[in-house]
Amino acid sequence: MxxxxxxxxxxxxxxxxxxxxxxxxxxxxxxxxxxxxxxxxxxxxxxxxxxxxxxxxxxxxxxxxxxxxxxxxxxxxxxxxxxPAEGPADVDDVSYWRAFAGGSSDATRVAVATMDGLLSDDAVRPAGWNDPEYLLKATGRLPLSDRDRRDLGEAAGWFPLLG
Structure with missing residues (x-):
């Protein structure tokens, strides 16, 4: 190379x-x-x-x-x-991402499943985390709180899962 x-x-x-x-x-x-x-x-x-x-x-x-x-x-x-794709484009470079903004879209479910797959079977995310909060903390975009660290125990050291 x-x-x-x-x-x-x-x-x-x-x-x-x-x-x-x-x-x-x-x-x-x-x-x-x-x-x-x-x-x-x-x-x-x-x-x-x-x-x-x-x-x-x-x-x-x-x-x-x-x-x-x-x-x-x-x-x-x-x-x-x-x-190649059939027919004309139905989204542009901006509107494509609107479907992924928040909510519980297919993209969110896939992202959550990916983060779950990176965690050990022994680790369970805290019950109070909704999907967006989980994804933000799993990717390091939102820091873990002291309570999160206590709830996660040893698994807190694995965060962020990406980053």
């Missing part, structure tokens, strides 16, 4: 090698994608086999597991972006 430098340009993700056309790959054209992939590459490029077998903050996931998960998500996104 090429490294970022004054003459080589930004590092490319391994699934988007130089001189190849990968359907949907916007690494060279999209600064946000380039920043995300270059950031991951910078963090993991120096890892050896032992480092890849270390645990992450995602309970039960090793570094290699998490990296493979990120790779698979990126590949799914590339396929989705390159797949």
């Amino acid at each position: 090429r490294r970022a430098g004054p003459t080589t340009g930004p590092a490319r993700p391994p699934w988007c090698p130089p001189g190849t056309a990968v359907a949907g790959c916007t690494h060279d054209r999209d600064p946000a994608a380039r920043g995300a992939y270059d950031g991951i590459t910078a963090v993991v490029s120096g890892l050896d086999d032992a480092d890849l077998q270390r645990p992450t903050r995602c309970r039960g996931w090793l570094v290699a597991d998490l990296l493979f998960h990120v790779l698979c998500d990126a590949q799914r996104a590339l396929v989705a972006l390159a797949s």
Whole structure:
């Protein structure tokens, strides 16, 4: 893999090698994608086999597991972006997200199930947390209170689940 430098340009993700056309790959054209992939590459490029077998903050996931998960998500996104859709668009880049704002939408249920999956079977979220509060605390966007820490016990150390 090429490294970022004054003459080589930004590092490319391994699934988007130089001189190849990968359907949907916007690494060279999209600064946000380039920043995300270059950031991951910078963090993991120096890892050896032992480092890849270390645990992450995602309970039960090793570094290699998490990296493979990120790779698979990126590949799914590339396929989705390159797949044609029937008919004209029915939402724009702003109205698309309105369906996900609060409430108990399908997206909220999926996000809650994902957070539940990251927790051990022994951990149960406090009964007083509604779904939005749970998601905010699980992602570190809202800090745990002293009462939360007491209610969660040892599991409080696993928060935030993402972040």
